[in-house]
Amino acid sequence: MDEKKDRRYIKEIIKEYNARFATWGPSDTWDLDQFKTLENLIFDATDIDVNANTLKRFFQQRTGNPQLATRDALCRFLGYTGYTDFVLKQTQTPRETQAPAAGNIQEECISEAVAEKEQKPPVKSKEIPVPVKKSSRIYLYVPLTLLLVMGGYLLYTLKLKDWYTEYLISKIKFSAVNIKGAYPLTATFSYKIPPRLLDNIQLVYEEANGDTSVKKLTRDSGRVNATYIAEGDAFCHLQYKGQTLKTINVESRKPGWSVFTRNERKNIFKPLPIRQAYTKEGYVSLPLDSVPPDARPGHLFVSYVYYKDKLVDGDNFILEARVRNSAKENAIPQADEIMYILSDTGMHGFAMNENGYAYIKFISGEKTIKGDDYNLSRFRFNPSEWHVMSIKVANKKSAFYVDGEKILDMEYNKSIGTANELILRFKGCGAVDYVRLRRLDGSLVYEENFDSPL
Numbered sequence: 001m002d003e004k005k006d007r008r009y010i011k012e013i014i015k016e017y018n019a020r021f022a023t024w025g026p027s028d029t030w031d032l033d034q035f036k037t038l039e040n041l042i043f044d045a046t047d048i049d050v051n052a053n054t055l056k057r058f059f060q061q062r063t064g065n066p067q068l069a070t071r072d073a074l075c076r077f078l079g080y081t082g083y084t085d086f087v088l089k090q091t092q093t094p095r096e097t098q099a100p101a102a103g104n105i106q107e108e109c110i111s112e113a114v115a116e117k118e119q120k121p122p123v124k125s126k127e128i129p130v131p132v133k134k135s136s137r138i139y140l141y142v143p144l145t146l147l148l149v150m151g152g153y154l155l156y157t158l159k160l161k162d163w164y165t166e167y168l169i170s171k172i173k174f175s176a177v178n179i180k181g182a183y184p185l186t187a188t189f190s191y192k193i194p195p196r197l198l199d200n201i202q203l204v205y206e207e208a209n210g211d212t213s214v215k216k217l218t219r220d221s222g223r224v225n226a227t228y229i230a231e232g233d234a235f236c237h238l239q240y241k242g243q244t245l246k247t248i249n250v251e252s253r254k255p256g257w258s259v260f261t262r263n264e265r266k267n268i269f270k271p272l273p274i275r276q277a278y279t280k281e282g283y284v285s286l287p288l289d290s291v292p293p294d295a296r297p298g299h300l301f302v303s304y305v306y307y308k309d310k311l312v313d314g315d316n317f318i319l320e321a322r323v324r325n326s327a328k329e330n331a332i333p334q335a336d337e338i339m340y341i342l343s344d345t346g347m348h349g350f351a352m353n354e355n356g357y358a359y360i361k362f363i364s365g366e367k368t369i370k371g372d373d374y375n376l377s378r379f380r381f382n383p384s385e386w387h388v389m390s391i392k393v394a395n396k397k398s399a400f401y402v403d404g405e406k407i408l409d410m411e412y413n414k415s416i417g418t419a420n421e422l423i424l425r426f427k428g429c430g431a432v433d434y435v436r437l438r439r440l441d442g443s444l445v446y447e448e449n450f451d452s453p454l
Helices: 003-020 032-046 052-059 068-077 083-091 102-118 134-170 195-200
Strands: 173-177 180-182 185-192 201-206 212-216 221-228 232-240 243-253 256-263 268-273 300-313 316-324 337-343 347-352 361-364 367-370 387-394 397-402 405-411 418-427 431-438 444-448
Touching: 003 052, 003 068, 003 083, 032 052, 032 068, 052 068, 068 083, 134 195, 173 243, 180 185, 180 300, 185 232, 185 243, 195 201, 201 221, 232 268, 300 316, 300 431, 300 444, 316 337, 316 418, 337 387, 347 387, 347 397, 361 397, 361 405, 367 405, 418 431
Parallel strands: 180 243
Antiparallel strands: 173 185, 185 221, 201 212, 201 232, 232 243, 256 268, 256 300, 300 418, 316 387, 316 431, 337 347, 337 418, 347 361, 361 367, 387 397, 397 405, 431 444
């Protein structure tokens, strides 16, 4: 495909993006923050990381011939299978079919008639049958039989056996209860394994600190218990011949406050003690030098987490916290500020940030409202300033507030039960001044001002 045509197709790609993100204005006016938002959107949809600066050069046509990988990712986000599929759909036209002229048909018919008339009938030669001895037939049948047997064996060993194994694997049942709570946490795993697979099945328990232990199963069905003693996200892997078939996440939580650092794209997760986040100014904000170096670039999230069993009725409460996420707290665009309250079966929460309305979202029970489904650009939120974020839930009706002003409400149907965890999460290190949890009658359930280390 020549460069001239490539430039034309690149303009068509830009045209489709301008139509999809019409509320942002023309792409040649987008700033770097908008390209960083687009970078995250493309990664979430395609698992391909295209740098915001690369996108800026592409959309503002400051590069002569963008890489095929960039064009592929942009086209996949638009719903195509890739750049080639986009080009095919741009150039595809119905095939034109031409009927032969009447004069041509007549000439063809005359030519065929003359040829048929002039053609002489072939002279038949008399065939003399050659006798075949029975012994020669045996020599023919034996190799054919061996070939069939070997072909059937190879088909079984190379294909049918694998298909049957995959069928048996699809019949495996693996579940768990009590997979979230204060450590040491004992989780119970139930399983049912086809007997043919049992000899090659094992459970691998992985602690939050990376320690692992292996358990071989001796029966094809039953229950096993495992106790997790390290704080953080742990796992139980069901493996067949060393290959992980299923994984169950176990959340082993420390009672009280902790700090979690996470870089999801690099799969880096580490819990830290809350004392590392205390400041002289009377709020908590984790210093950047406490964050693992590999987790710092680009997609770092820091969470301040409080855990307590049976904390409050998850369908009737008022939660508020004073928060900030500024350059002083090493905020990363779009400087997300997120508040969650969770039970073992559900959550309430909302996320606010600067100008990245696609990542603004509200959650209550089974209901979710997201900025890429609804245009939430009307919120003008400055995360660099202190704000009081709060959630009020009363009889399955939720309301979300910023600085005392209601910004959205919603209803949900499925009760989340008793809440046990509070999370204040930031893209960057963030800061928390205080947290208060009340019942609907105003009585205080829990309060922390972070004036002195716990």
